[in-house]
Each structure stands twice: as structure tokens, then as C-alpha cells.
Amino acid sequence: MPTAEQHGIRAHSDGAGAVVPVQTRSERFCSADVADFAPVNGREHEWKLSPVATFADLTGGELDGSRTPVESVEAEGVSVSWIGxxxxxxxxxxxxEDRGSANAWSSFGEAMLIAVTGEEQKTASVTRTALGSAPRAAHTVIEAAPNxxxxxxxxxxxxxRLVENVEILVxxxxxxxxVSLQEWSDDSVHLASHFARVGRDAKLKHIVVSLGGKVVRLNPSTHLAEQGGDVEALGLYFSDAGQHLEQQVYVHHDAPHTRSRVTYKGALQGEGARTVWIGDVLIGNAAVGTDSYEQNRNLVLTDGTRADSVPNLEIETGDIEGAGHASATGRFDDEQLFYLMARGIREEEARRLVVRGFLTEIVQQIGSPELEEHLIAALEAELQGS
Structure with missing residues (x-):
């Protein structure tokens, strides 16, 4: 029998004992214990686009894990309580999957439970305000009962100065x-990881709206774990001078005939305005019949801004309905401006109309007229500073 040596096959002298790189998105290391993660230095794949020095106390320091003060507006069929x-x-x-999330997980004392029951449509809100400048940890579980x-x-x-985890069980x-709405003060820092598990024939619409805060880094991850699961992941952000807004989105198709749509749109204005969007979609080998598409669009309003946009798509089965991704970053559409100005609209107002139309596509999909009206007013306030 021929041997490996006959064909010149031998191990590399510098490869013995080397760590095998992660081959697919689902293989990333995860742990709820902060001690399992090395200190953050900014060179890690999950932190390399983040201003890690501005929140070192959240990724490596001691955190206050007591209950966060909340104001809740509950509806029939929605309850807010605390669990161990x-x-x-x-x-x-x-x-x-990162040290900041693990630090929050290791530090919280009780988790806030938001339970949704009943087949009638209802709306409830939970507001956290004035948490102070001390570093805090939080954990929230949102559970939607069957049907x-x-x-x-x-x-x-x-x-x-908050680092938290949010679990969503559908x-x-x-x-x-x-809807996760970030309207923090100008000096606030918020790191969040959202984990969602979508059951059989269930649907989740997850919407991230980031307007306020010095640094906001919110990473939603959705596991389509059972047949017929559906997720619509939407995002809206507006970054001003010196503001860092970041989203790392992950959708894992792990069951047959699942569907996902990811659409994030943002605007940037002012010196040092920065946005980061990373979109990972993994279609597993059992996820036959998958229908998936992700896109990110950024509108640059002034010089001195930076938008990073990185869509990634992994497909482990060829038996799918469709999958794709897209990314674009650019300035105003001159044709749109010309069209409006040719009808007597001043250039400044024309620009505001273009930006508002670009962003309100996301707002209009929320499904709450009161919240949509509030966000349109907030966007108008942002644009007044341009």
C-alpha cells in the first residue's frame, strides 16, 4: 500500500498544536462566564471597529447588577416582573460571544421578564432613564407565548453606562x-447583545433605532430554530459629530423553510460621525427552502464621516429558495434634489425631504402610530442640526 511519505505528504513544522480557525459563523466561542474571555485589546474580530477605550469599564470592570429603574406602560396580556x-x-x-456581553451576564442579579400572552394585538413599553454614570449590567427576557x-x-x-443582554423567546x-429605541444623553455609552429564538411558524420583527448616546453598540442575533420561522430585522440610525453607532447583525437559518429580511438604513453628519454595520447570515445544511436577503444603506450628509458596511453570507445547502445581500454608502441623489428644486422647493428643504424619505421607510414598518410620530419628530430634530 502506498504511504503518505511516498507522495511527499507531511505535516508543516510550524503547524503542530496550532489553533484551528473558526470555519463558520455558528462556531464562534460563546460563554456566560466573563473569565472565559481574554481582556479586550481592540484587535479581536468582534471589537476591531469599535472604540474600545471608551468603554473599558463595561468590558472588564465591576458592574452594578442590581435592578435598573424602569417605567412601564403595560397592556392587557403583557406583564413586567423580575426573575432569578x-x-x-x-x-x-x-x-x-464577547467579553462585554459575558461581563453583563456574570454581573446581573435579577432579570426583567416581559411576558406576552393572548391572541389580540397589544402594545407595551418599558423605559429606562437616568441610570447615572456608574457602569451597570442588565438582563431582560421577553417571552411571547404560543400564538x-x-x-x-x-x-x-x-x-x-450600560452593558446588557436581551433574550427574546418567540x-x-x-x-x-x-423595538429597541436608544435616545440616551450625549455622553452615554450603551453596549447590548440581543438573542432571539424563533419557534415553529412564528414571526419576529426586530427593530433597532439608535439616535442618542456617545457610543451605542447593539448586536442582534436571531436563531430560526424551527420550521417556518420568520424574522424581519430592521434598523435605523442617525450619527452626529463624534458619535459612534454600531450594529452587528446575525441570522442563523437552522431549520427548513425559514425566512429572513434584514434592512438597516442610516445617515451621518458632522466631523467624526461613525457608523458600523456588519451583517452575517448563515444558512445551515438542514435549512432547505430558505428565503433570505440582507441589505444596508448609508446616506452621507457632510464631510468628515465614516460608514463601515460589511455584509456576509454563508450557505451550506444548495436547496434554497433564494439568498442575497447588498450594501451601499453614498451622498444625495442629485436627480431627486433637482426634481424637488425644479418645483420651487429650496435646496435646504429639499435635502431634508430626501433624508426624511430615506429613513422613514423603516419608521413606517413599526406598527405603532404614536411611536412612528415620535420618531419622525426626532428625525426632524436631528436634521435641524445639519
């Missing part, structure tokens, strides 16, 4: 919308 770390639901949707319907708004205002046949 030993609750069986904690850890069901996912586990941390339930509801919209849950998580809103942050005032001062904060039961069989449920239809849940979760």
Missing part, C-alpha cells in the same frame, strides 16, 4: 415585534 438567575428561560435564546401577538418597546433615555405561531 436560575430561571430555566435564561440562556435559552443564546449565550455571549400570542404583541409589540414591546424598550426605550433608553438620560444618562447611562413561541410557536406567535407574532412579536420588539
Amino acid at each position: 438567575r436560575d430561571d430555566v428561560r435564561i440562556g435559552t435564546a443564546g449565550l455571549p 400570542s401577538r404583541g409589540l414591546v418597546v424598550l426605550r433608553g433615555t438620560g444618562d447611562a 413561541g410557536e405561531g406567535a407574532n412579536l415585534t420588539v
Whole structure:
């Protein structure tokens, strides 16, 4: 029998004992224990586009894990309560992939539970405000019972230095919308990891709106774990001078006949305005019949800004309905401006109309007229500073 030596096959002298690189997105290391992660230095793949020095206390320091003060507006079929770390639901949707998320997981004392029941559509909101300048940790579980319907708004205002994890459990046949609204003060820092598990024939609409804060880094991850699961991941952000807004989105198609649509849109204005969007979609080998598409669009309003946009798509089966991705970053459409100005609209107003039309596509998909009106007003306020 021929041997390997006969064909010149031998191990590389410098490869023995080397760590095998991660081959696919689902193989990334995850742990709920912060001690399992090395200190953050900014060269890691998950941190290389982030201003890590501005939140070193959140990724490596001690955190206040007590209950965060909240104001809730509940509806019939939605309840807000607190549960212990030993609750069986904690850890069901996912586990941390970075040290900041793991630090929050290791530090929280109790988790806030938002439970949605009943087949009638309802809206509830939870607002956290004035958390202060001390570094804090938080953990939230949003659970939609089978066949339930509801919209849950998580809103942050005032001062904060917060790192948190949010788990979203969407039961069989449920239809849940979760809106994460960041309207923090100018000096606030917010790091968040959202983990969602979507059940059989269930649908999740996950919407991220980041307007305020010095640094906001919100990374949503969705596991389409059972047949017929559907996720619509939407994002809207407006970065001003010196503001860093970041989203790293991950969708894992892990079951047959699942669907995902990812659409994030942002605008940048002012010196040092920075946005980061990374979109990872993994279609596993069992996810036959998958239908997936992701896109990111950025509108640059002034010089001195930077938008990073990185779409990634992995496909492990050829039996799918479709999959694609797109990314674009650019300035105003001159034809649109010309069209408006030719009809007597001043250039400044024409620019505002173009930006508003670009961004409100996301706002109009929320499904809450009151919240949509609030966000349109907030966008108008942002544009007044341009």
C-alpha cells in the first residue's frame, strides 16, 4: 500500500498544536462566564471597529447588577416582573460571544421578564432613564407565548453606562415585534447583545433605532430554530459629530423553510460621525427552502464621516429558495434634489425631504402610530442640526 511519505505528504513544522480557525459563523466561542474571555485589546474580530477605550469599564470592570429603574406602560396580556438567575428561560435564546456581553451576564442579579400572552394585538413599553454614570449590567427576557401577538418597546433615555443582554423567546405561531429605541444623553455609552429564538411558524420583527448616546453598540442575533420561522430585522440610525453607532447583525437559518429580511438604513453628519454595520447570515445544511436577503444603506450628509458596511453570507445547502445581500454608502441623489428644486422647493428643504424619505421607510414598518410620530419628530430634530 502506498504511504503518505511516498507522495511527499507531511505535516508543516510550524503547524503542530496550532489553533484551528473558526470555519463558520455558528462556531464562534460563546460563554456566560466573563473569565472565559481574554481582556479586550481592540484587535479581536468582534471589537476591531469599535472604540474600545471608551468603554473599558463595561468590558472588564465591576458592574452594578442590581435592578435598573424602569417605567412601564403595560397592556392587557403583557406583564413586567423580575426573575432569578436560575430561571430555566435564561440562556435559552443564546449565550455571549464577547467579553462585554459575558461581563453583563456574570454581573446581573435579577432579570426583567416581559411576558406576552393572548391572541389580540397589544402594545407595551418599558423605559429606562437616568441610570447615572456608574457602569451597570442588565438582563431582560421577553417571552411571547404560543400564538400570542404583541409589540414591546424598550426605550433608553438620560444618562447611562450600560452593558446588557436581551433574550427574546418567540413561541410557536406567535407574532412579536420588539423595538429597541436608544435616545440616551450625549455622553452615554450603551453596549447590548440581543438573542432571539424563533419557534415553529412564528414571526419576529426586530427593530433597532439608535439616535442618542456617545457610543451605542447593539448586536442582534436571531436563531430560526424551527420550521417556518420568520424574522424581519430592521434598523435605523442617525450619527452626529463624534458619535459612534454600531450594529452587528446575525441570522442563523437552522431549520427548513425559514425566512429572513434584514434592512438597516442610516445617515451621518458632522466631523467624526461613525457608523458600523456588519451583517452575517448563515444558512445551515438542514435549512432547505430558505428565503433570505440582507441589505444596508448609508446616506452621507457632510464631510468628515465614516460608514463601515460589511455584509456576509454563508450557505451550506444548495436547496434554497433564494439568498442575497447588498450594501451601499453614498451622498444625495442629485436627480431627486433637482426634481424637488425644479418645483420651487429650496435646496435646504429639499435635502431634508430626501433624508426624511430615506429613513422613514423603516419608521413606517413599526406598527405603532404614536411611536412612528415620535420618531419622525426626532428625525426632524436631528436634521435641524445639519
